[in-house]
Amino acid sequence: MTSPAVRPVVPASRYRWGALLAVGFTVLAWASAFVGIRAVAAHYEPGPLTLGRLLVGSLALGAGLLVARRWVWPTRREWALIVLCGIAWFGIYNLALNAAEQRIDAGTTAMLVNVGPILIALFAGLLLGEGFPRWLVVGALVAFAGAVLVGAATSNAAEADLLGVVLSLVAAVTYAVGVLAQKPVLRRLPGLQVTWLACTIGALACVPFTPGLVTGLAAAPAGATAGLVYLGIVPTALAFSTWAYALARMDAGRLGVSTYVVPPITILMSASLLGEVPPPLAIVGGAVCLVGVGLSRRR
Numbered sequence: 001m002t003s004p005a006v007r008p009v010v011p012a013s014r015y016r017w018g019a020l021l022a023v024g025f026t027v028l029a030w031a032s033a034f035v036g037i038r039a040v041a042a043h044y045e046p047g048p049l050t051l052g053r054l055l056v057g058s059l060a061l062g063a064g065l066l067v068a069r070r071w072v073w074p075t076r077r078e079w080a081l082i083v084l085c086g087i088a089w090f091g092i093y094n095l096a097l098n099a100a101e102q103r104i105d106a107g108t109t110a111m112l113v114n115v116g117p118i119l120i121a122l123f124a125g126l127l128l129g130e131g132f133p134r135w136l137v138v139g140a141l142v143a144f145a146g147a148v149l150v151g152a153a154t155s156n157a158a159e160a161d162l163l164g165v166v167l168s169l170v171a172a173v174t175y176a177v178g179v180l181a182q183k184p185v186l187r188r189l190p191g192l193q194v195t196w197l198a199c200t201i202g203a204l205a206c207v208p209f210t211p212g213l214v215t216g217l218a219a220a221p222a223g224a225t226a227g228l229v230y231l232g233i234v235p236t237a238l239a240f241s242t243w244a245y246a247l248a249r250m251d252a253g254r255l256g257v258s259t260y261v262v263p264p265i266t267i268l269m270s271a272s273l274l275g276e277v278p279p280p281l282a283i284v285g286g287a288v289c290l291v292g293v294g295l296s297r298r299r
Helices: 012-040 046-068 076-100 106-113 116-127 134-155 159-185 191-205 207-219 222-247 252-273 280-296
Strands: none
Touching (some): 012 222, 076 159, 106 134, 106 280, 134 159
């Protein structure tokens, strides 16, 4: 008589290392997105670039969804939240971000967009009744002061730069709205399904930019188009997938802190690949923004 097969036990440390590797990839991919957008922006207008990136991301995520073969039909409320997430986070966010990076460097944009966690907490207190802890208010005021410093640094260069700061903050706001819309949906629906739906809805909202995308594809050099494809596959499809993998295995609060290293990595990448460094006062303002985000997480 043969003994029953025993399923091998996977050490917990292997799960931790897998989650850490996933976080590392996500952070690097999201940091590279700011640099990639800055590099491609010379050949693609913000709208066509957004549409192209989302189309590539939707195709890649759809392929993953076919492999996973897991689908849960959303309720009406879940559909409404997914549509809001798709339009805000994937549509307007990317459009504002692409437009901002035609005016200011990648590092400055990354520092401004990373005030998003504070906005998420503020919106949650206002809309979800989660309150306004003292450190949240302090952190928000500090981050606002940092944004003012960044605005002052860039406005000294050109009026268009100040518009880039405003567009970066618009991206931060729509990022926060998208996260708050996505959060309750993920309690029941698979993360890959939600991400694909939101990405596809964002792409559909950008369909009016199709003529510009066709023109851009015909005129842009191969390197710029390769950058567009990279933005759709790596920072969009793959990075969101590795983020979901890590989120299932790590504390959400600790995982959120990892995004604080995105701006410094972006600045290093931008300096080495594009030869761009934010103005000194903008770096100071960005650091103040990140300190504000850190203060908002104190308990």
